[in-house]
Amino acid sequence: MxxxxxxxxxxxxxxxxxxxxxxxxDLLDTLLRDEAVRARFEAYAALDEAVGSALRADLDRAAAPVVSRRLGWRIRRAPAVGVAACIATLIWLYPPPPATPDHERPQQAGSWFAPVEPPHDAVEMLPATFERPQARFRGTERHWIIVPGDEPGQFMIVEVDRVRTEVTGLHEDY
Amino acid sequence: MIGRLVALAQRGDRRAADRLVREHDGWVRSAIYAVIGRPDLVDDVAQQVWLRVWERLDTLQSPARLRPWLYTIARHTALDVGASHGRRSGRTTSLENVSAVDERSERHPAQAASRREQREVLLAAVQALPADYREPLVLRHLQDWSYAEIAQVLNVSVETVETRLVRGRALLRELLQDRVSS
Structure with a gap:
């Protein structure tokens, strides 16, 4: 050069x-009257702009999924709390009937191909010795436990940061 | 102002420490990216940088030198991680990121592919620059800093920053010409 x-x-x-x-x-303005200098400057500026936007896009691209995931969780969180509160209210207003003996239970419909499965979110009443919690969800995917408070209409929502584990049966088929 | 903030953080003031991170995390990430060239590792390295900062904050004698001090920590941490992961030589990106970009420009897939290819070539050329030229160039573009600000962080003179930027751009052009001709 x-x-x-x-x-x-x-x-x-x-x-x-x-x-x-x-x-x-001012000097550059004067020099840009020359076509060759102008073309060179435009190419120089275009490359610089392209490099800048490529670098910004590259760095932003790595950050974007993290932001959207967090945002997604915030968006999902509000309806989840709402649904959980509604379920808790229903349980509070309409407690489950006392358990009936097996012989008095009506026959449930089912077939070989679609056996009736037990309800997934079964509500279990705990012994009376426990003052609280009075109701809880079992086998649920939810990350929230709703516990009725002392007063009617009062609830406590417990957020559970749960690590889910699964048990897989091992069979010696060979 | 910055001196008071650092002094408070050194005494264990949680708010001052939070503010310090909020004010400097953006450029620290840019600096890490300038060194390592891997956007997927920036989050991890930034966490390590701030851990080291809290461990060593007491050793910072002159709070006015916070930026160069932070840059040194960020640079060394990024180099350590870069050595274990391998600095990006060939361009790689996750499928998740590619699909996110493609969704935005789905209407013209050919154009989008061409633009992406062009960007990958540019980024590969930037990564191929020697560190002395690459780091000021990336900081200039990502942070829009003045020569004086870059000089302070890199601990060099303003003239050196200017010369490195001009040479970096010239070298970048040569690298791109070589790629195009090959």
Whole structure:
């Protein structure tokens, strides 16, 4: 690179970086009247802009999924709390009937292909010795436990940060 | 102002420490990215950087030198992680990220693919620059810092920053020309 070209690139660089003085900007304006210099400056500026936007996009792209996941959790959280509160209210207002003996229970419909499965979210009443909690959810996917408070209409919501584990049976089929 | 904030953080003031992180985390991440060139590792390295910062905050004698001090920690941490993971030589990205970008430009897939390819070539050329040229160039673009601000962080003179930016851009152009011609 010759000295003139080197000086010209310094000038381009200073103008693009916002470091040029008024005199330097005026000098560049004068030089840009030359078509060759103008084409060179435009190419220089275009490459610089392309590099800048590529770098910003690359760094933003890594951060984006994290932000959206967090946002998604915040969005899902409010309806989850609402649904949980509704279920708790229903349980409070309409407690489950006392357990009936097996022989008095009506026959449940089912077939070989679609056997009746026990309800997944079974509500279990705890012995009377426990003052609280009076009701809880079992076998649930929810991360919330709703516990009725001392007063009717009062509930406590317990957030459970649960690590789910699964038991897998091992069979020696061979 | 910054001196008071650092002094409070050194005395264990939680609010001051939080503010310190909030005010400096953005550029620290840019600095990490400038060194390591792997956006997928920036979060992990940033966490390690702030851990090291809290461990060593008492050793910072002059709070006015916070930025260069932070940069040194960020740079060394990024280099350590880079050594274990391998700095990005060939461009890689996760499928999750690619689909997120593609969704936005689904209407013109050919254009989007071409743009993505162009961007990958540009980023590969930036990553191929020597660190002395790459780091000021990335900081200039991501943080929009003045020469003086970059010089303070890199602990070099303003003239050196200017020269490195000009040479970095020239070298980048040469690298891209080589790629195009090959």
């Amino acid at each position: 010759n000295a003139n070209a080197d000086r010209l690139e310094h000038l381009f660089s200073r103008v693009l970086d916002g470091a040029a003085s008024r005199d330097e900007r």
